[in-house]
Amino acid sequence: MNQDFWNTKNGTISYFPDGSLNIAYEVLDKHLNAPNRNKTALIFEPENGDTVLYTFLDLIKLSNKIANILTNLGVVKGDRVFLFLPRIPELYASFLGIVKTGAIAGTMFSAFGESALKDRFENSEAKIVLTTKELSARIEQVKNRLPKLEHILVVDEENFKQQLEQASEQFSIVHMNSEDYAFMLYTSGTTGKPKGIVHAHGGIIQQKESAKLVLDLKDDDVYWCTADPGWVTGIVYSILANWSLGITTIVYGGRFDAQIWYQILAKNKVSVWYTAPTAIRMLMAKGDDLVKQHDLSHVRFLASVGEPLNPEAIIWAQKVFGKPFHDTWWQTETGSIMIANSPTLEIKPGSMGKPLPWMNANVFNQEGSQAQVDEEGDLVLHPPWPSIMRTVWNNQEKYDSYFKNGWYITGDRAKKDKDGYFWFVGRADDVIKTSGERVGPFEVETALIDFPGVVEAGVIGKPDSLRGEIIKAFVVIKPEVKPSEELKEQLKEHVKKYLAGHAYPREIEFIDKLPKTRSGKIMRRILRAKEMGQDIGDTSTLEEY
Numbered sequence: 001m002n003q004d005f006w007n008t009k010n011g012t013i014s015y016f017p018d019g020s021l022n023i024a025y026e027v028l029d030k031h032l033n034a035p036n037r038n039k040t041a042l043i044f045e046p047e048n049g050d051t052v053l054y055t056f057l058d059l060i061k062l063s064n065k066i067a068n069i070l071t072n073l074g075v076v077k078g079d080r081v082f083l084f085l086p087r088i089p090e091l092y093a094s095f096l097g098i099v100k101t102g103a104i105a106g107t108m109f110s111a112f113g114e115s116a117l118k119d120r121f122e123n124s125e126a127k128i129v130l131t132t133k134e135l136s137a138r139i140e141q142v143k144n145r146l147p148k149l150e151h152i153l154v155v156d157e158e159n160f161k162q163q164l165e166q167a168s169e170q171f172s173i174v175h176m177n178s179e180d181y182a183f184m185l186y187t188s189g190t191t192g193k194p195k196g197i198v199h200a201h202g203g204i205i206q207q208k209e210s211a212k213l214v215l216d217l218k219d220d221d222v223y224w225c226t227a228d229p230g231w232v233t234g235i236v237y238s239i240l241a242n243w244s245l246g247i248t249t250i251v252y253g254g255r256f257d258a259q260i261w262y263q264i265l266a267k268n269k270v271s272v273w274y275t276a277p278t279a280i281r282m283l284m285a286k287g288d289d290l291v292k293q294h295d296l297s298h299v300r301f302l303a304s305v306g307e308p309l310n311p312e313a314i315i316w317a318q319k320v321f322g323k324p325f326h327d328t329w330w331q332t333e334t335g336s337i338m339i340a341n342s343p344t345l346e347i348k349p350g351s352m353g354k355p356l357p358w359m360n361a362n363v364f365n366q367e368g369s370q371a372q373v374d375e376e377g378d379l380v381l382h383p384p385w386p387s388i389m390r391t392v393w394n395n396q397e398k399y400d401s402y403f404k405n406g407w408y409i410t411g412d413r414a415k416k417d418k419d420g421y422f423w424f425v426g427r428a429d430d431v432i433k434t435s436g437e438r439v440g441p442f443e444v445e446t447a448l449i450d451f452p453g454v455v456e457a458g459v460i461g462k463p464d465s466l467r468g469e470i471i472k473a474f475v476v477i478k479p480e481v482k483p484s485e486e487l488k489e490q491l492k493e494h495v496k497k498y499l500a501g502h503a504y505p506r507e508i509e510f511i512d513k514l515p516k517t518r519s520g521k522i523m524r525r526i527l528r529a530k531e532m533g534q535d536i537g538d539t540s541t542l543e544e545y
């Protein structure tokens with residue numbers, strides 16, 4: 001790592017006099033007696049109803065109240081406290097309230113179903129969860145199997161509101177070291193249950209610097225990052241980096257709707273907008289006229305993350321907004337943007353851009369040495385860096401598996417061109433990216449097998465012009481079960497309820513047998529090739545096909 005460089009940036013972070021820190025202080029409380037005290041921090045646009053504004057002072061008070069409630073319930077440094085909330089102001093204030101107590105804040109996307117919740121609570125041994133009346137029903141289904149979960153706090157219940165009312169607005173933030181854990185979130189790989197990726201307080205230095213450099217955030221910006229804090233972008237770039245820079249930030253509580261999105265951009269005079277390719281393609285599909293109905297003249301900088309940004313989207317943005325989207329690449333594990341089209345870099349549409357100045361990225365060939373110019377290989381990064389994950393919760397083996405010969409292996413395939421631009425090629429593993437959301441095939445397969453009558457299932461990502469990929473399932477059912485459209489619908493509903501609303505297979509095909517290795521592993525590569533009408537490649541390890 002470029003330690004000397006980061007040492008020069010230490011002055012940008014508000015450390016306590018004893019040299020410790022807490023990201024909640026850096027993000028909120030340092031503004032208490034400073035010029036941003038009464039500046040709008042959060043503009044909340046609910047799905048229905050009126051806009052609500054929170055100043056930095058409002059968020060400081062609200063997060064202090066939450067920190068007090070948690071501390072009174074016995075939360076101490078290192079405990080896990082989770083959020084299972086929709087995008088409401090309480091989510092944002094609670095995240096920082098948890099961090100103030102020294103506990104590790106965990107987020108769970110509001111579309112998660114019973115089994116996804118159970119896996120996450122079980123693995124993290126979370127003590128407390130904050131949720132809403134509506135979402136708490138799903139936790140109720142599994143809570144008997146979660147002995148470590150002591151309290152379910154329902155933020156829209158009268159009882160909790162009263163507690164908030166009575167709680168003190170003062171809280172003494174727990175001092176942490178740079179390496180102490182601050183937050184965690186679960187993400188999927190090819191196999192096994194989701195992994196708890198844990199980030200440390202010290203990551204803030206890079207999160208902040210990357211937002212300044214790549215998103216070009218300036219004091220008077222109105223900034224909208226459309227990501228949900230159930231995913232890492234929503235934590236790092238709509239809670240941490242933005243507020244540590246004192247930036248007014250929009251949160252929209254509702255679902256995607258082109259008309260509403262343009263209204264939010266126009267009404268709030270949004271100047272910096274960070275979103276995702278699927279949303280951009282959905283906007284494109286609604287046509288140019290809709291854009292023209294809104295005054296988007298304040299939009300100054302556009303950026304995108306999460307999945308490949310196709311050149312058409314960049315060209316379209318140039319046409320309708322008069323400026324391009326800047327693609328950025330990173331992962332839950334990296335903790336901040338690693339490769340990007342920074343404002344000063346000339347964009348090559350279709351490229352992810354270049355590594356940030358403090359990152360050393362490379363492409364390795366099969367032999368583990370540097371690939372040729374334009375040669376496809378494994379995308380690797382040189383560790384450590386301040387925002388890299390510190391551990392995989394309770395899974396040292398998994399953590400270790402990310403590192404090889406002193407490099408961090410991203411799991412992505414990429415190319416580097418003669419000018420040093422990086423081009424995304426695909427995943428090296430079976431991880432699916434649908435609408436920018438990372439889904440593990442194993443979890444979907446497990447959900448399908450849970451349905452009566454299903455023998456086994458193989459799940460792949462199938463290229464889709466709107467969503468990047470959609471989830472496709474090949475399902476083997478018992479001989480006595482009849483394949484039908486109705487059964488497909490039932491399976492979809494089951495996965496939504498069991499696993500998550502966003503992780504269900506949009507396409508299902510019943511087949512007699514799954515291609516497997518001799519050791520019995522499903523060969524998703526073969527399913528993918530078959531789906532794409534491609535040569536199925538080397539099948540020598542196949543049991544039978």
Ligand code: WT7
Nearest residue numbers: 232305306307308328329330331332412424438
């Ligand atoms: C995976 C990480 C932290 C950002 C949100 C996603 C894919 C991410 C790009 C991009 C092509 C991208 C990669 C990566 N990905 N950004 N600009 N172009 N692919 O975080 O859910 O941990 O997913 O998303 O495959 O490994 P994540």
